[in-house]
Amino acid sequence: MDRDKIIEGSGLSYHYTIYDDEGKPAAEQAALDGVDLHVEKGQFIAILGHNGSGKSTLARHLNALLTPDEGTLYVNGYDTRDAQYLLKIRQSAGMVFQNPDNQIIGSVVEEDVGFGPENMGLPTKMIWERVEKALKAVGMWKRRGDSPARLSGGQKQRVAIAGVIAMRPRCIVLDEPTAMLDPGGRKEVLQTIRELNEKEKITIILITHYMEEVTSADQVFVMDHGKIVMSGSPRQIFSKVEELQSYRMDVPQATLLAWKLKQRGLNLPDGILSVEELVDALNQL
Amino acid sequence: MLREITLGQYYPGTSILHRLDPRVKLTGTLVFIVSLFAFSSVSSYLAATAALIVMIVISEVPPGFMLRGLRTIFLLMLITALFNMFLTPGDPIVKVWKLQITREGVEMAIHMAFRLSYLIIGSSIMTLTTTPNQLTDGLETGLHWMNRIHVPVHEIAMMMSIALRFIPILMEETNRIMSAQISRGADFESGGPIRKAKSLIPLLIPLFVSAFRRANDLALAMEARGYHGGDGRTKMKPLIYKKRDRVAYLIIAGYAIVMFLMWKYGKIKLPFLP
Amino acid sequence: MELRLEHVGHIYNPGTTYERRALDDVCMTIGNGEFIGLIGHTGSGKSTLVQHLNGLLLPSEGKIYADGEDISAEGYPLRKLRFRVGLVFQYPEYQLFESDVLKDISFGPKNQGLNPEEAIQRAREAMRSVGLDESYETRSPFELSGGQKRRAAIAGILAMNPEILVLDEPTAGMDPGGRTEILQLLKKLQEERGITILLVSHSMEDVADYTDRIIVMEEGKILWDEKPSKIFSRIKELEKISLAAPQVSYVMAALHESGWDVDPSVTTIDQAADEIEAQVRKRQAAAGHAAAQVE
Structure with missing residues (x-):
């Protein structure tokens, strides 16, 4: 086993069973089909894919909410199929879900953040220290006494992230954390994630279908039909506009515009990621 | 609101x-x-x-x-x-x-x-x-001895506090589904009691479906955060006399x-x- | 049909401690088969405004006229208005309830008072226009995929044959492929059937690509009501109210600033590509010409 790897998954397969009207198993559907995923500690990984591509199933494996039918998955060195490591795995790889309302358990912000440490059986004093640190890390310390109902979507997701950080994970898996947020909320959450990656050196695995969110990732994986079909740096991925579109993905407008201009014979570099890059490249023509 | x-x-x-x-x-x-x-x-x-x-x-x-x-x-x-x-x-x-x-x-x-x-x-x-929270906490700690006669006190208290948290969310959801069905011409007001009861189906089914979906999501989220029942769990706000x-x-x-x-x-x- | 809002204001829970003004002096007219975008950050009053358009909420101040008739007037048939102004809520799949898709979609037409055959006929047409084929008719709406559910729910509104279709973020939570499908469906409905579309959206790119007119809301008021090119030339002002312009507008504005002779009010990728290409060719030609002169 590689010490620098937080996630080591090889040949992961997972099938859902489809039941007929009488409740008998009728068919099997592959949600993961031979996925290899290796993630180094401290990286920022993005996993892209359309709805139903298997990316959420993969995410749930990383937290041992699901275990592979075939293949092996080690999270922080623990085999996810070994039930005795369950709590350790969930402590190592925290998970943030899509719907902000359905993952907040406490009726007060601070109590929700304390939920994980309580489950870990930590002494009260230590729970408070962790809650304070976690809420400060996501910039929600001032709202600790509030009811979650009074928070915006972005703030709720930040609380959910704090709830995960309070368990001191090595890695956070975020399963479409911004899908239900408005642009302001999306920015808030992304900024929080980036800071955690840079300052706290927490490994981030961000699952999303918003392309703008992955431009600062170290590595991007694209999934389709339960397989990883593309992988590489954002620049490498974004230079393959047509391939991405064939997987029902999109690229940011600046990238698309650059690609179209290139098609028309303009001499622009591959995989332009932002407005600034495009304007610079055009000015240098 | x-x-x-x-x-x-x-x-x-x-x-x-x-x-x-x-x-x-x-x-x-x-x-x-x-x-x-x-x-x-x-x-x-x-x-x-x-x-x-x-x-x-x-x-x-x-x-x-x-x-x-x-x-x-x-x-x-x-x-x-x-x-x-x-x-x-x-x-x-x-x-x-x-x-x-x-x-x-x-x-x-x-x-x-x-x-x-x-x-x-x-x-x-x-x-x-x-607060409802203190109340469930009080019940859980105060009735802890009932664990010995196999009453799942912690689980009951957890259920109560989650129910309390979700009531406002489900109330809002009820309003939203009602507005959506009224927009499709649903009529929740006129008619006799039987018709009125029948007219609630377009409201109740989506509400149940949504409540189950939320329950499912919440169960996953709790599990992901290491929840495994009351055993070995500590308290952030223990009750101390x-x-x-x-x-x-x-x-x-x-x-x-x-x-x-x-x-x-x-x-x-x-x-x-x- | 035509909906005209005159100085509409709305106050929630008047006279209580929870009193809150959500709309303030809103004036607008919609309904000429246009594709209109409604933008504004969360809490700017969009959702409240939208619920006034089919009479779910009635104005606390001002008047709303549907084809000249005051919808707050006593005895005004609000239920009929709801069939003419179709309102698709956010996450509309949460309203599905019937045992099969066809029955669910025919719920609206049945409420309209159509007989069962007519209602089924309408439902079939609506299914076809959202791209759900016959094989879906007998399936339970709960076992469809997310995108299919969303389309079935939109079909449920379409089956009422509305003249105005109002959609509150119909693409929320969908993947890019699904988003494009929904938006193109709306464009088709507008072009082929002359339905007025009012699209509430957080995506500046989407409203720039699909609409002919954009209404911007801020603090319950209408700030601007203009063509997309006009709206998105106000990048700085939009950012002040936590909105933005499409990336294309930023590119064009930046190029314009650094001396390019391009139209900064361009809002779609194809237009932008045309403008930039023309400029580059012109520059290259000039450079070639200059080079030729040097020789």
Whole structure:
């Protein structure tokens, strides 16, 4: 086993069973089909894919909410199929879900953040220290006494992230954390994630279908039909506009515009990621 | 909008009652309720009334709030009183056709009206000064011994607190689905009871589906955060008795003793009835 | 049909501590078969405004006229208005309830008072226009994929044959492929059937690509009501109210600033590509010409 790897998954397969009207198993559907995923500690990984591509199933494996039918998955060195490591795995790889309302358990912000440490059986004093640190890390310390109902979507997701950080994970898996947020909320959450990656050196695995969110990732994986079909740096991925579109993905407008201009014979570099890059490249023509 | 309205009866404040350990308040309420049913003398009524007034004053909750609870059960009180008046056998005072009002009936009716209203006021004092969360915490810690007789106290308390958290969300959702179905021409108002009940299907099915989806999501989220039932779980806000709680227990005990003595020795008939 | 809003204001929970003004002096007219975008950050009053358009909410101030008739007037048939102004809520799949897709979609037409055959006929047409074929008719709406559910729910509104279709973020939570499908469906409905579309959206790119007119809301008021090119030339002002312009507008503005002779009000990728290409060719030609002169 590689010490620098937080996630080591090889040949992961997972099938859902489809039941007929009488409740008998009728068919099997592959949600993961031979996925290899290796993630180094401290990286920022993005996993892209359309709805139903298997990316959420993969995410749930990383937290041992699901275990592979075939293949092996080690999270922080623990085999996810070994039930005795369950709590350790969930402590190592925290998970943030899509719907902000359905993952907040406490009726007060601070109590929700304390939920994980309580489950870990930590002494009260230590729970408070962790809650304070976690809420400060996501910039929600001032709202600790509030009811979650009074928070915006972005703030709720930040609380959910704090709830995960309070368990001191090595890695956070975020399963479409911004899908239900408005642009302001999306920015808030992304900024929080980036800071955690840079300052706290927490490994981030961000699952999303918003392309703008992955431009600062170290590595991007694209999934389709339960397989990883593309992988590489954002620049490498974004230079393959047509391939991405064939997987029902999109690229940011600046990238698309650059690609179209290139098609028309303009001499622009591959995989332009932002407005600034495009304007610079055009000015240098 | 709905989320803004605080659920339950809690009236935010910092009075000594607000700060008491919820277990003390639960015990106090229980003792008070038991004492209500031992009322038999004027002096015990006076003692209970005095206790209630003192509690209302130190709770710093406007008395109007306390009495609000009474309004909702007024009808129930009226019916109970009428039943008692007419159906208790004894010395008739008034006789109309086959119905008769007995002296015992009137006495009973008065007793019941007092008991019910004291019961409501007494428990409102508790709910108004205790957040739903503290209440479930109090129940969980206070009833911990029931684990030994295989009552899943932690799980029940967890269920209660989650239900409390989700009620406003589901209320909002109900509104939203209702608006969506009204936009499709659904009519929730007209027609007889059967049609009305049928017209609720487009509201209830989506609501159930959504409640199940949320429950499923929440279960996943709890599991992902290492939830594995009450075993080995610690508390962020453990309930620890302070001096004021011990004093409060003493006062409750004193009240209980006084009430017991009055019940045992002081059977005085209500003076305004012959 | 035409909906005209005159000085509409709305106050929630008037006279209580929760009193809150959500709309303030809103004036607008919609309904000429246009594709209109409604933008504004969360809490700017969009959702409240949208619920006034089919009479779910009635104005606290001002008047709304549907084809000249005051919808707040006593005895005004609000239910009929709801069939003419179709309102698709956010996450509309949460309203599905019937045992099969066809029955669910025919719920609206049945409420309209159509007989069962007509209602089924309408439902079939609506299914076809959202791209759900016959094989879906007998399937339970709950076993469809997310995107299919969303389309079935939109079909449920379409089956009422509305003249105005109002959609509150119909693409929320969908993947890019699904988003494009929904938006193209709306464009088709507008072009082929002349339905007025009012699209509430957080995506500046989407409204820039699909609409002919954009209404911007801020603090319950209509700030601007203009063509996309006009709206998105106000990049700085939009950012002040936590909105933005499409990336293309930023590119064009930046190029314009650094001396390119391009139209900064361009809002779609193809237009932008045309403008930039023309400029580059012109520059290259000029450079070639200059080079030729040097020689």
